[in-house]
Amino acid sequence: MKIAGPKGTRDFYPEQMALRNWIVQRWTEISRRHGFVEYDGPIFERLDLYRIKSGDEIVSQLFHFEDRGGREFAIRPEMTPTLARMVAAKANALPKPIRWFSAPRLCRAEKPQRGRLREFFQWNIDIVGVESELADAECIFVAVDFFRSLELTPEHVVMRINSRAVVAALLHNIAIPDDKLTGVFAALDKRDKLSAEAFAEVLGEMDLSEKQREALIAMGEAKGPEGLDRIESMLAGDESGQATVTQLRQVFAHLAAFGVAEYCAYDMGVVRGLAYYTGTVFEGFGQGGLQRAVCGGGRYDELVSQLGGPSMGGVGFATSDVVVEDLLAEFELLPELKATADYFVIDADASVFPQVLELVGRLRHAGVDAAFSYQRQGVGKQFKQAASRGARRVAVIEPDFARTQTLNIKDMASGTQASIPLAALIDDPFMELPTTS
């Protein structure tokens, strides 16, 4: 009886595994380049950890279970609560600022579709313990630098940036009551996906005054530098409100200094769904046929203290292997990852096969990736195998090898071939081959 894999999960055959590893290596490399160190936590957590702060949306899609003592657990659906828990537990002992990254395997009981599966890998970058908007800007910079390293340009992906503090100040200014904030946040967040009429209709259902609705419509359209100017003028006379705009402008100034301004744009339509964001919020948005968020993040200033730690602000973002792959596929930027070997050793005659094994043994012992054919067959066939195996060089052992102690070495890319003494090969397996053919 055949049993299919679980819905929304993937089997990583060597080809897919190579791509996944390539992506994770990229994440690791970029993280280190920007001065982040790696951490990890358990793959399941107490269910309460997510009940506290992630919001209903996340909780409704948890895979959860009980142990034999009736304790409730959930497979981690996101990493930030674990990070906050770990930081809260040792807050005073950890050197600040905390600059951590992780690439955890996560699970969410969602209905799978493009860019969204039930099991995936997510790259998380977080800076904790820095209140300055420098940290916000640096997180965004890391995200952009990652995309840039994949040869993605602003034509492929842009960072849309906003601040919940600014939004909150605006809403406060037009006297939106606290109990309606969440609803209004949600409405603004999907402004981009709706027509102007549909947006007005959503607002119409929310029991707001005419004036409030007009203000929200004006807000919802604010984008780019002019949009930010308009927002600032809407806050005229509100000193603390204007301060939030000044902070947001600082973020943009830092991003310009880091040299990634062309990737970044102000956008009132970005509010983000997670409940714990308090300040800067941002998302990378795929252009072309993708048209979806490919990374997302923001500032969470209360999460650590809510988990019993000291009052510590944090900011971070995440992206997943699934959307990164979709993004690269969309623009045909996926790498070609073929299996390779440094050397493929061939016998010109079955009688010297023992010497093949001997040479393979010596090369591998020297740290060289060496392969050979299991079957004794013609030289042509063995070369064919060497080629499909991705061998860079082929070493041919001739029938008179015992006497000459010399091999024919061929470079597969250039076709150059040379006669090299065994001792010289072992001494330096990657020597330049004489160019005479």
Place this chain on the structure above:
RNA sequence: GUGAAUGUAGCUCAGUUGGUUAGAGCACUAGGUUGUGGUCCUAGGGGUCGCGGGUUCGAAUCCCGUCAUUCACCCCA
């Protein structure tokens, strides 16, 4: 959770108005070109036509159900 589309070999698909042993390309395996490669040639393995039921002399093809996948909504990585 709501709505829609699709389900033929490992992959991409053909399969005429329902008619005999269901095909192609790629991939895979073996062999040939008789001592130097990713070309070419030949052969081979592999399919309960998603599954179950119905209509019919006869169903991959029509009908119903079911499952799965994909897309959109919601939300999100």
